[in-house]
Amino acid sequence: MLSRTADNLFWMARHIERAENTARVLDVAHRTSLLPLDIEGTEAYLWYAPLNITGCAASYEVKYGLARANTVTRYMALDPDNPASIYTCLRLARENARAVRGAITSEMWEIINATWLEVNRLSRQMDDEKFPDYFDWVKERSHLFRGVTLGTILKDIALSFIKLGTFLERADNTARILDVKYHILLPSVNDVGGAADYYQWGSLLKSVSAFEAYRKIYRDVISPLRVAELLILRDDMPRSLHACMNEVEAELIAIDGTAGKEARRRAGELHASLHFGLVEDVFAEGLHEYISGFLENTNLLGREIRDAYLSRRDQFSPAPVRKV
């Protein structure tokens, strides 16, 4: 496959996944804002979380100052000037898809194109009370894109790069959500089992569609330790770090060829640490430190993938050529 094609497929999937995750984060912030919170300066405190998770707090402050529900929501949902907004992600996904239209199925293209046309229309006229519907819609479009992808595309290298993009991005997002939310929730860590805790940890779980899974697995009060275990180490939880790295490692192995040795090694190492890790050790190291380490490793892995497959190297090192 052309390196440029692989690059666009990888980023197309990442941008869609990023849009979905941003919608999830905003959705949960909205729900949480409806709950009684015992935290000082509640609104700003609460609404910095989505900005921090997506790394756009600084650019937001320049434009708007203090974090407020409606400005943060608009900035992250529909602002064309915000490089991390849902709007921008969906636009970029569509640009990536357009650049490789031949490599994706027409059904996939139709989903991405129609999504972009709709978000472009919405960006011009959107009432505040419509945002919860909008977040649901973004999630649905992302689900639809994945479903259509799996249902229509040939299971070859193109799908591998799409999945690599999806799961690297998802791992990154789950880790960030856990990190930021955990930080916010720390003041109430001692209050394990309390009603506030139930709602707050519950909203974190909901943001990654893990609330029902938690109850099914643990059948008990929500504790930080178990939340961390579920979202980091359980491989049966679709948005956990472990589940994501399962997919990333498998796809790197599936991409045939001589390139990417170092990427495979790194993915294997990262995967093994999740596979054999203990949640007690995570907490002994400190959750924030653990997650920072994980984010750095996925970042390095992403760079390896870029260098090995996605960039156009100048060097001439011919691959074995078929006899003709």
Added chain:
Amino acid sequence: MNTKPTKKYFNEMHTDAGVIREIYQRYAQWQATLPDGALERKSVEAELLFRRMGITFAVYGEADGAERLIPFDIVPRIFGAAEWQRLELGIKQRVRALNAFLHDIYHDQEIIKAGVISAHQVLDNVLYRKEMQGIDLPNQVYAHIAGIDLVRVAENEFFVLEDNLRTPSGVSYMLENRKTMMRLFPELFASHTVEPVEHYPQVLLDTLRESAPPYVADPVIVVMTPGAYNSAYFEHAFLASQMGVELVEGQDLFVHQQKVYMHTTNGPQQVHVIYRRVDDDFLDPLVFRPDSTLGVPGLLDAYCSGNVTLANGIGTGVADDKSTYLYVPDMIRFYLGETPLLSNVPTWRLSESDDLKYVLANLPELVVKEVQGSGGYGMLVGPTSSKAEIEAYRLRILAEPANFIAQPTLALSACPTLVESGVAPRHVDLRPFVLSGKEVRLVPGGLTRVALSEGSLVVNSSQGGGTKDTWVLED
């Protein structure tokens, strides 16, 4: 020759007496059964389909997202089997002669030696590429993909308006128009036996495969595009995907030891055939325009070494130039020893003083074109131009007469077309796509372009024209 603009034109659906011609009868019966407003509703549906599929063309100089639809008209244009067969023979004959001409002028130049065409006309043409002199191409084919623009002036009289031998576009519209029609009106296709066109990409792939350097058994084929912002990008991506080959940009390719490679996820892979939709000038910055970022340094060297086939070849423009056009009937007689089956539009060369005199005296009735223009830009349509426009154009002609040709204003045939006032006749042309590899092939049909405003003769999409599905009925 009657050069007066005339309201009289050939109506493809109705005779002068208002009787529906036989090939349109079944269609007309079907249309008569439709409830009021049904065609209009389907037309809206068609536009939604095109937009959702992203079948758009970019408009240069407009902001991001300014992708436009070419208006699609949902009334098909219909040809009978017998008239199509006659057309097909004429079109293939013309393309065979054009390829023979290109081979000849880049080799022994027999046609110049025989005095049929002057050395000046060929060798001093800016589109003649001296780099191609003596280079042998597989199957001696230069224009693998040709678009021949035809207009109809009477039941059995067609004229060739121009030959497009560089990077003719529009075939994706031919295919998508058919797909859309089948989706909107399945019952119409059940009641008509329409010759299929959907296999065009397969025929194109076969043609490209046959055109690979002769020593390559299993050639790697790619489509080369200037990029996602090119106005015909949709078509480039569409054809690559339909053929199952990579769509590359110049930045994806490089040349090493006179061979062309593409950057892949598994290292460099050699490429043998490039269906390029990039103009000659931009192909290789080492030889042509040095500022081109669309091309591949060293590509011409690899091409001339016979390690890669370009489709179309380099230097085809000298044969589709509007001044060379005049000689195509002579080429057919010279190379094939045949009588031309399709005629040229009668044309005055303004480089000849008699012709120039006549044209200057009759500008309000004539169409004047630049010899190297395309896309309907820079032409004068006398009957629809103001006095001031005509006088301004006169000055341009006088400055360099040899840059212009003139033709009578043709009464293009008209087909029923859905417009605001209902279904009404509008003028059309036709571009069939001709593929040349080891043999010359043509799928039955082509792209019909239609001038949507009443009385207009300009069908170019850049000038507000639309397209139609083109049917060839089986016997």
